[in-house]
Amino acid sequence: MNMQAPVVFGTEDLLKTLCNSVSRVLTTATQQPIRYSGMVQKISKTCLKPDIGCFVLFDGGFSGLVVLNFSAQAAMELYESYLLNMGMAREELAVSYTSDEVSNVMGELMNQMVGDFTGRVERELQTHITQNQPKMLVINKQVTLSVGANLDAPEARRVSFFTGKNNIFYLELAVDRTEFIKIAEFDPEEDRDNLLDSLGM
DSSP: OOOOOOOEEOHHHHHHHHHHHHHHHHHHHHSSOOEEOSOOEEESSOEEOSSEEEEEEEEESSOEEEEEEEOHHHHHHHHHHHHHHTTOOGGGSOSSTTSHHHHHHHHHHHHHHHHHHHHHHHHHHOOOEEEOOOEEEEOSSOEEOOOOOOOSSEEEEEEEEEOTTOOEEEEEEEEEOOOEEOOSOOOOOOOOOOHHHHTTO
């Protein structure tokens, strides 16, 4: 009797789904290739780091925390590429990463990234998670995050991302140690979201 091993979906699989959402949303928004490293770091804690740190909590079928840390150069490149791609004139753009407008745009993009991720999780894992509004901080020193994300046995990972101009930013994910095991066949629902519409493009 030929028994197939069950399909198991763990932390690294969740991380890959999240990385694909970040890459997909930012590539669509900026019309620049956004790629991530094929190597992932195991880390003991999540941190906000200079120059712009962003975080969002999610809860539901499992709980977690997503952190994005941008250098000033990476944040400005993504901000400018997105708004120029939307048709704004360059002279109308903010000139400093400390501008509220830059934080607002990066928060909007992060909301889209995590929203894409939660939608994929619902389709692929048949569970539901909700997210809160992203928080953006312009900071000049590292801040360790220990927020009440209801994590009993957290696992944390960090992945390096590269912009079209090779500026680096970092994604960190803290999530409850969990595995999803497939017990019945199903077809993931089609993605009905129109990413261009959600980005206002």
